[in-house]
Amino acid sequence: MTTFVDRVELHIAAGNGGHGCASVHREKFKPLGGPDGGNGGRGGDVMLVVDQSVTTLLDYHHSPHRKATNGKPGEGGNRSGKDGEDLVLAVPDGTVVLDKDGNVLADLIGEGTSYVAAQGGRGGLGNAALASARRKAPGFALLGEPGRGGDVVLELKTVADVALVGYPSAGKSSLISVLSAAKPKIADYPFTTLVPNLGVVTGGSTVFTVADVPGLIPGASQGRGLGLEFLRHVERCSVLVHVLDTATLESDRDPLSDLDAIEDELNEYGGLGDRPRLVVLNKIDVPDGKDLAEMVRPDLEARGYKVFAASAVAHTGLKELSFALAELVAKARAAKPKEEATRIVIRPKAVDDAGYTVTREEDGLYRVRGEKPERWVHQTDFNNDEAVGYLADRLSRLGVEDDLLKAGARSGDGVAIGPEDNAVVFDWEPTVLAGAEMLGRRGEDHRLEAPRPAATRRRDKQAERDEADQEYDGFEPF
Structure with missing residues (x-):
């Protein structure tokens, strides 16, 4: 039965945001309040948090599908829905988070270090938050945004100061058992050690900590034996110790040849050339082993070991x-820069990034891709004409309509917003404020209005012009 897992593929999904509520205040003698x-x-986030008590990714090997809870919908009476609970996943110290293409997203080192692997969806705004001077009584609300999700790969790289490397049965497990209180499995056959100790x-x-890495053989960096599975556990170590068997029975x-073979594999794997190295000639309790150790010591010292x-x-x-080993570890620690060990990769957007793209595909369809347009589409209730018109106005103010005209789009052309597998497709009709003529002033209810002074009317008209010039997004962050 598998007891140690150092690489898993995790399928995660954050919680969806709750829908906003479209409600009108009602009480006796005040039907339209x-x-x-x-x-x-x-929606709840999916978070990875380093926990020192966790030493393997075994739990996620058995149950790789994890999902956070959804946010609750809003209610009338200005009652906001409850936020979804974050899903916290404990991972071992030294866990690396990668995407499906192998790009590093985060390198988690240190107790309590956290990374949001999937962000929960924002809750939709209710019609109270969407109200403005021009839109006094919106008859719609925004839907909750779907939570982020996808697949991530977790890789465990052991956090240790010293790594013992060498051929199978070179005595690495025996050495770590007497140097420390570790109790690894020891036997007289190769590949006894199947997990790092x-x-x-x-x-x-x-x-300091010492890691006993499972035995390496020629070709380990290409996947032969168990080497490729566990060479990653050598990466974080500050000092490498070659454990050489002086009592081997293989002719x-x-x-010396063992040392050359292991060094070739370490060089082939890459990134380990700057680590200080020591050589341990092991098993000198065997008479022939002691003699051989005395013979090869001058050659090893001549190489600088x-x-x-x-x-x-x-x-x-x-x-x-x-x-x-303690002296080398102390020097390595002193040479490390005083900064956070955790590394989270941030890929900022270009300063001239408009936030969306408009492209024309071979079949004549115009496709709009971008965080804001796609989010707004997900938040729109397409069964509500007023909500659809609000979406059209937002896209127009963002500049999507102008860019469609520049790209050559004409009335009646097909426009898709979003990726191919989850897009909203419609026939485009260019307008200044889409749907304004058909729907009138969306969100206005003249029953709420009393005769207004001239100054108030002028102020409201100015507010209309200001809103047409800039995007009104309520309390929703960009």
């Missing part, structure tokens, strides 16, 4: 090794 529809609640070691005043192997002869069985050379 003005709009009082409340806003819909925000972590141990805490004290060298003088320095406390075609020796410590600091060499330690050790035996996990006899507990020989461990104290010197732990102090040498």
Whole structure:
């Protein structure tokens, strides 16, 4: 049964925003007291949070589909809907979040570090929030925005100071078991270690962690053996320790050729050339192993390596090794810049980005893509003519209508807003304020109006002109 998972594909969906409410205040002797529809609640986010007590992604391997709750709809009497609850997913320290194409979205390091993987939809505005000097009694409300969703890939890269690397059965697990309190599985056959093991070691005043990486073999960087699965756990380590077997029974192997083979795989994987390295000649408790260690030590030192002869069985050379590792770890920590380790990738928009695009496709259809137009379409109730006219006015004020004319669109041409698999398609009719002639002044109810002084009429006309010049978006953030 699988007990350790370090890579999963997670299918997540944030909560949808609640719909706004279209309501008119009513009480005795006051049948039309003005709009009082409340806003819909925000949909819940899907958040990834680092939890030190979590060491594997096993839970998400078994149940990869996760969804936050939806926001509640608004109600009359200016009552806003309840926000959806955020879904908090605990992940191990050192989790990397990627999209389906392999682009890094976030690199989560440190207890409590969080990342919003899917954002909940905004709640729709009620007709009370949509009211203005020109639109005194809107007969519509905005629908809630759908929550974001999709697939993300979680990869776990072990956070450790030192990585023990070497061939299978080189004695890495035995070494970490005597250097620390870790209790890895130890046996006399290759690939005994199937998951990275972590141990805490004290060298003088320095406390550091050591990772025992499953055995590497030639071709590991291309996926041979288990190496490719666990080479990512070496990336975060500050120091690499080559554990070389001096008592191997294989005639075609020796410590020098083992070192060359592992170095070739590390170089092929890339990004590890700047890590300091130590060499441990292991199993010197075996007579032939001790002799071989003495033979190859001069060659290794001539290559610039600091060499330690050790035996996990006899507990020989461990104290010197732990102090040498502590010194290298302390230097690596001091050299690190004083900044947050967590990395979240932000891709800002260009300063000249209009927020949408208008393109003409081969079949003659004009397609509008952009965050605002697509969001507004999702928030529109197409069964309500007034809401449709409001959408048309918003698009016109944004500049979509002008850009359609520049692109060559004519009356009756097909226009689609949104991606191919989820678009709203309609026959375009260019207008100054779309639908104004057909629907009159949308949202106005003359029964609410009393005779107005001339100054008030002039002020209202000025408000109409101002609204035509700029987008009115209520309390909805851009």
